[in-house]
Amino acid sequence: xxxxxxxxxxxxxxxxxxxxxxxxxxxxxxxxxxxxxxxxxxxxxxxxxxxxxxxxxxxxxxxxxxxxxxxxxxxxxxxxxxxxxxxxxxxxxxxxxxxxxxxxxxxxxxxxxxxxxxxxxxxxxxxxxxxxxxxxxxxxxxxxxxxxxxxxxxxxxxxxxxxxxxxxxxxxxxxxxxxxxxxxxxxxxxxxxxxxxxxxxxxxxxxxxxxxxxxxxxxxxxxxxxxxxxxxxxxxxxxxxxxxxxxxxxxxxxxxxxxxxxxxxxxxxxxxxxxxxxxxxxxxxxx
Amino acid sequence: xxxxxxxxxxxxxxxxxxxxxxxxxxxxxxxxxxxxxxxxxxxxxxxxxxxxxxxxxxxxxxxxxxxxxxxxxxxxxxxxxxxxxxxxxxxxxxxxxxxxxxxxxxxxxxxxxxxxxxxxxxxxxxxxxxxxxxxxxxxxxxxxxxxxxxxxxxxxxxxxxxxxxxxxxxxxxxxxxxxxxxxxxxxxxxxxxxxxxxxxxxxxxxxxxxxxxxx
Amino acid sequence: xxxxxxxxxxxxxxxxxxxxxxxxxxxxxxxxxxxxxxxxxxxxxxxxxxxxxxxxxxxxxxxxxxxxxxxxxxxxxxxxxxxxxxxxxxxxxxxxxxxxxxxxxxxxxxxxxxxxxxxxxxx
Numbered sequence: 001x002x003x004x005x006x007x008x009x010x011x012x013x014x015x016x017x018x019x020x021x022x023x024x025x026x027x028x029x030x031x032x033x034x035x036x037x038x039x040x041x042x043x044x045x046x047x048x049x050x051x052x053x054x055x056x057x058x059x060x061x062x063x064x065x066x067x068x069x070x071x072x073x074x075x076x077x078x079x080x081x082x083x084x085x086x087x088x089x090x091x092x093x094x095x096x097x098x099x100x101x102x103x104x105x106x107x108x109x110x111x112x113x114x115x116x117x118x119x120x121x122x123x124x125x126x127x128x129x130x131x132x133x134x135x136x137x138x139x140x141x142x143x144x145x146x147x148x149x150x151x152x153x154x155x156x157x158x159x160x161x162x163x164x165x166x167x168x169x170x171x172x173x174x175x176x177x178x179x180x181x182x183x184x185x186x187x188x189x190x191x192x193x194x195x196x197x198x199x200x201x202x203x204x205x206x207x208x209x210x211x212x213x214x215x216x217x218x219x220x221x222x223x224x225x226x227x228x229x230x231x232x233x234x235x236x237x238x239x240x241x242x243x244x245x246x247x248x249x250x251x252x253x254x255x256x257x258x259x260x261x262x263x264x265x266x267x268x269x270x271x272x273x274x275x276x277x278x279x280x281x282x283x284x285x286x287x
Numbered sequence: 288x289x290x291x292x293x294x295x296x297x298x299x300x301x302x303x304x305x306x307x308x309x310x311x312x313x314x315x316x317x318x319x320x321x322x323x324x325x326x327x328x329x330x331x332x333x334x335x336x337x338x339x340x341x342x343x344x345x346x347x348x349x350x351x352x353x354x355x356x357x358x359x360x361x362x363x364x365x366x367x368x369x370x371x372x373x374x375x376x377x378x379x380x381x382x383x384x385x386x387x388x389x390x391x392x393x394x395x396x397x398x399x400x401x402x403x404x405x406x407x408x409x410x411x412x413x414x415x416x417x418x419x420x421x422x423x424x425x426x427x428x429x430x431x432x433x434x435x436x437x438x439x440x441x442x443x444x445x446x447x448x449x450x451x452x453x454x455x456x457x458x459x460x461x462x463x464x465x466x467x468x469x470x471x472x473x474x475x476x477x478x479x480x481x482x483x484x485x486x487x488x489x490x491x492x493x494x495x496x497x498x499x500x501x502x
Numbered sequence: 503x504x505x506x507x508x509x510x511x512x513x514x515x516x517x518x519x520x521x522x523x524x525x526x527x528x529x530x531x532x533x534x535x536x537x538x539x540x541x542x543x544x545x546x547x548x549x550x551x552x553x554x555x556x557x558x559x560x561x562x563x564x565x566x567x568x569x570x571x572x573x574x575x576x577x578x579x580x581x582x583x584x585x586x587x588x589x590x591x592x593x594x595x596x597x598x599x600x601x602x603x604x605x606x607x608x609x610x611x612x613x614x615x616x617x618x619x620x621x622x623x624x625x
Contacts, residue, residue, distance in 0.1 A: 014501075030552055050357050052502040075359035086350040086357075088298060099297050102290040103358040166549075173546040196545075198553040215516065215554055271512060 004028040004182045010058035024211035029179040033193035034186035036203035042186040046154045079143030083155040085135040089128040104146035112145035132159035153185035169196050190274035224251045226267035233264045241280025252280035291368030295340050303339040325402040326410045329380045333414040336376035345429045353502045366493045373418045412482035419489030426497040519558035528590050538576040
């Protein structure tokens with residue numbers, strides 16, 4: 001299968017932060033979710049993918065091309081939605097569209113208006129009078145109106161109510177009904193991804209913890225719950241993280257296949273959520 | 288390129304277009320005294336429109352550049368767009384002068400001077416020299432810094448000129464100035480050459496700065 | 503075809519899909535040659551990932567319940583009648599062994615179980 005995105009050993013130093021040696025691939029036709037706590041480097045990575053921030057070393061390939069050679073072609077085929085509104089606040093939605101549309105070869109007014117209608121966007125209103133959610137919807141309408149092959153969204157569900165979040169998931173799944181299209185989005189609301197993402201890339205502290213098929217992740221990790229007396233025994237199995245209280249312990253273990261048989265009697269195994277995995281990876285062992 | 292110019296035209300604020308009207312008042316009274324101020328007007332308004340088209344807070348400017356850089360256009364092209372837009376603004380400035388001159392002719396029968404082709408070329412060169420100062424600063428820092436530094440130069444020049452007209456005998460200075468220019472075609476030629484070199488160097492510098500910038 | 507995904511279920515989602523389709527085929531609710539929704543369409547309808555759906559279909563194909571033709575889609579495989587019977591029996595076996603396990607845990611002996619089964623069957 002063809003990779004739509006290849007990130008190889010990418011590093012980027014910023015003032016007080018650093019992306020170090022990121023590598024992952026993303027196959028065409030799927031949804032990849034980028035998760036991680038605030039400050040993990042998700043937005044910086046997306047800025048590098050869009051060539052807004054210049055990488056120090058490594059290589060980013062989109063559709064098999066690099067920004068150095070083909071940034072224009074690449075961006076023709078990408079629809080982007082950022083976490084802050086970057087359109088012209090002083091102008092109406094219609095005028096914003098009129099400024100942006102001519103940049104795209106395949107801009108499709110019909111698609112654009114079908115989305116603005118679907119999202120109940122007031123075209124004549126100035127952007128600055130819209131709520132954060134409405135601005136996000138406008139950005140999504142713009143991003144989809146030129147039939148991009150790859151849609152990159154940075155925290156699209158932040159600031160959106162649960163009703164629209166569900167709608168958005170539907171829209172994203174609708175996009176990949178065409179198996180040539182792909183969706184890459186970052187979020188810290190992991191429940192969104194738990195449902196629809198095919199691949200999950202997990203970042204923490206500017207590094208990639210893993211980038212895998214979602215189903216494989218859930219087979220690899222398990223939550224262990226048990227009485228607090230077993231803390232020592234569980235800790236000896238090198239869990240990813242553990243939370244010990246007076247009445248119980250809960251731990252996240254990985255490499256379930258090999259570790260599970262070694263667990264002591266009297267513990268329960270449960271399927272973790274992405275949030276569990278994120279929490280224990282970031283926090284480690286706490287008591 | 289067309290999209291970029293269109294974008295600049297769309298995003299110019301109303302105030303940007305209206306400001307020259309305020310500027311016309313002192314200019315009008317002086318101009319009627321016979322001096323040929325078309326150069327001053329066209330140059331100053333062209334610079335004003337060019338610079339003011341980038342108006343915005345540091346944050347909104349950053350977001351604007353982030354948006355443009357995410358669109359299918361290279362950063363080099365974005366910079367080119369800005370320098371080409373300066374041509375467009377100069378043209379618009381000239382048209383606005385023509386419109387005002389015709390309006391004044393119709394309403395008061397006073398004729399405003401049109402200057403010579405050479406004086407218009409001089410105006411274009413002057414505008415580009417100032418804009419060449421603005422853009423590298425704009426891409427390196429932000430609008431506030433660049434506009435602050437740049438706007439001072441033509442403002443000083445303009446007030447200096449007005450001031451000197453008041454100080455000296457009213458017609459002698461512009462006359463001397465014109466004589467000097469006509470007699471010095473070589474000076475003209477050099478001036479055009481130098482302004483072209485400055486513009487080109489400034490453009491290359493802006494591209495170099497902007498292509499490395501993290502947005 | 504009906505598929506209901508439960509998040510409170512501890513079974514992985516692909517398995518839930520697989521089991522439900524399998525059951526509907528064995529019960530005859532999904533007839534031979536019936537067209538199944540495409541992988542991507544089903545993923546959208548269930549609001550789940552494409553890979554999860556794909557895995558369910560892959561396993562169903564491996565077990566001989568469905569057939570996939572590239573470019574055409576997936577269909578319920580034609581079932582050999584003896585094979586079908588065998589599969590049906592296997593399904594019952596699986597369910598029964600589950601019941602037996604529970605019975606053992608609750609200390610219910612075979613006779614009691616048989617009696618209960620008879621009674622329920624004749625109802």
